[in-house]
Amino acid sequence: MRQRTYGHLPSELNRFVGRGGELAGLMRLLESSRLVTVTGVGGVGKSRLALAAARALDGGADSGQGSAGGAQERYCDGIRLAELACVRDPALLELTLAEALGLTDHTTRPPRTVLAEHLAGRNLLLVLDGFEQLVDETADLVQELLLRSPGLRVLAAGRRPLALPGERAFPLAPMAPDEALELLVERAAEADPGFGPDAQERAALAEVCARLDGIPLAVELAAARLRVLSPAQVLTRLEDRFALLADGGARGVLPRHRTLRTAMGWSHELCTPAERLLWARLSVFAGLFELDAAEYVCAGPDLPVEGLLDLVGALLAQSLLVREETAAGVRYRMLETVRLYGAGWLESTGDARRLRRRHRDWYMGLATWCELDWFGPRQREVRSLVEAELPNLRLALECCLDDPDEAHLGQYLAGTLWFYWAGCGRLTEGRHWLDRTLEPGPSGGSGQQEGPYESSRLKALWVLGYVAALQGDAVASMSALYECREGAAQTQNAVAAAYSVHRLGCLALVSDDMTRARELLGSALEQYRAAGELNSSVLMCQVELAMALAFQGELAGAVSLCEEVREVCEERGELWTKAYALYVLAYAALDAGATPEARRLLSECVAVNHAFHDLVGLVLALELLALVTVAEGHPAEAAVLQGAAEPMWDGVGLQLFGSGYFNAPRLMCQERAGELLGADRYAAYAAEGRQLSREALVVRAQLAPGERGRGVPSPRPAGRGGLRGTRAAGRAAADQP
Incomplete structure (x- = not known):
């Protein structure tokens, strides 16, 4: 049966088990507090509880009934989720929140200003999940938004509080024994519909839950093992594992952190060597990933590509991977705790850098194909695909910026995504990456780069000029486009020259200089034709020329140009x-x-x-x-x-x-x-x-x-x-x- 999606919140993949008292308590706390943070050890269920509360409130907002009480009025502008676990760059924090709120802003205003102005008069609940790696930046932003937005409430989930005035922490303890047992049995039955433990087996399973301290993630990992092991075997193996680590735990590690690590290590040991290797290599992905990407990035002589599908299936069966249906197709992801465990193992192998580069190369290839497919019938699919892969594309851009000698790769990738920045309402983020890849210094280009990478820099420059023009930043736009035009002349790059002239014409158009716009756009079209260039950007140049004609009353010429564009677009599916x-x-x-x-x-x-x-x-x-x-x-x-x-x-x-x-x-x-x-x-x-x-x-x-x-x-x-x-x-x- 198709599961209901609550507004803008993701649907449940399986039933939320237990936690009735905690759920009611959290919802009561939200009635009286504007900032509530669910805290607890990794794997204890913070995210799941926060989302369950949000869904209950969202349901209340729809119906005006139930435990949500006055949620319909209190959150009349909605409930939104911002997932922050994959955000590492502080500059992307505000953009991620804007994305969660459905904000599109083409201006050069700081994203924080846009957020504050949008939220100022709204009654809304914002759910923040996984902020630990940016706790200080998140706390600073949340404090400002709460101060400037009286109708805003924030429900956060993380391993530690944000430490802000007025914050109410909601420490989440492990599950009660009966709830943990219910969770274990239900998840085991999901994997094996014939699973039905007798009284003796239930007693063994209850002891498993006790050994795992009732931590839901650890319980679910154990449930996955019941497909191949009896309850008694699971208990025996788990007892052996705990005995082995009883005196060898790291100093200063809280007992329940050690419990989860023990459960994770136990799952790790029960994997085959190939499964363990794939687990480690998959940790280089951020968020969702597709099977083709996993095969390219992770396969090698020690992990043949033809066996990867079966290994992915094995990790799914053990609850180490999660399968999700998205607008871009089937995707997989690791829970953050599982991913971090795998990342630790990958670092210990000394292979992390190579894997990160393979990850980067895959997403550079993906961006290249998406740019080509943008000019065709798959345009909507391309938008959904880039949207789904954005966390991984960000990670690839960061990888390019880690090495000054590879800045040209970042320029290429940021420039290749022009269609997404300009065509899908992502100007602010596009400007962020273009500026970073082009800035002089260790994290960007030299500004005087020569050699085979010049074309990458020229592309990033004209894309920056385009983005800045659409943002209304004429000074930055002209600076980038003049540099691009000069560089194109020096290197005899006819295509880059055409793009620079085109975007200067676009800038003249939005600046109401129709005479100059007509001259530049007409010249750009001639240069495009001479270079054999045809894509959405070239056709847009023709439309912009038509606009200049139309605004000056030459409607017959404007119509002729646009009818030609429409014909080409309909042939191509653009x-x-x-x-x-x-x-x-x-x-x-x-x-x-x-x-x-x-x-x-x-x-x-x-x-x-x-x-x-x-x-x-x-x-x-x-x-x-x-x-x-x-x-x-x-x-x-x-x-x-x-x-x-x-x-x-x-x-x-x-x-x-x-x-x-x-x-x-x-x-x-x-x-x-x-x-x-x-x-x-x-x-x-x-x-x-x-x-x-x-x-x-x-x-x-x-x-x-x-x-x-x-x-x-x-x-x-x-x-x-x-x-x-x-x-x-x-x-x-x-x-x-």
């Missing part, structure tokens, strides 16, 4: 660039008075941009759709759409970098709808729109006119030439100093 072409075609259709066609084009555009988290494309399409809506005689609904789009500008940048042309449809819609509704009614409808979630807004934007019954006769016909005022307003704004 969606992202096609959405921008549809925007220009809708702009022309509205100018011609063909509002039904404009609405159809924009509805498709909105859906694609939302799917790819492209905030720039989404807000532009929504505001043009609002102008279409008022032209159709529905000013109230237009005001709702305008109000809903308004908060998005905070994430895009103030009025799209001050562009008069891009902002003119919004200003015209406000004027027309305001005249028809009156200032007070317009403001009320706009306020209603500001309360819509992005998902609700996208659904609403695709409704047919009049479905909400807010038609108001328009005194102006929506005939041909309806966008002439838009172009005039754009020119006027562009002429302002």
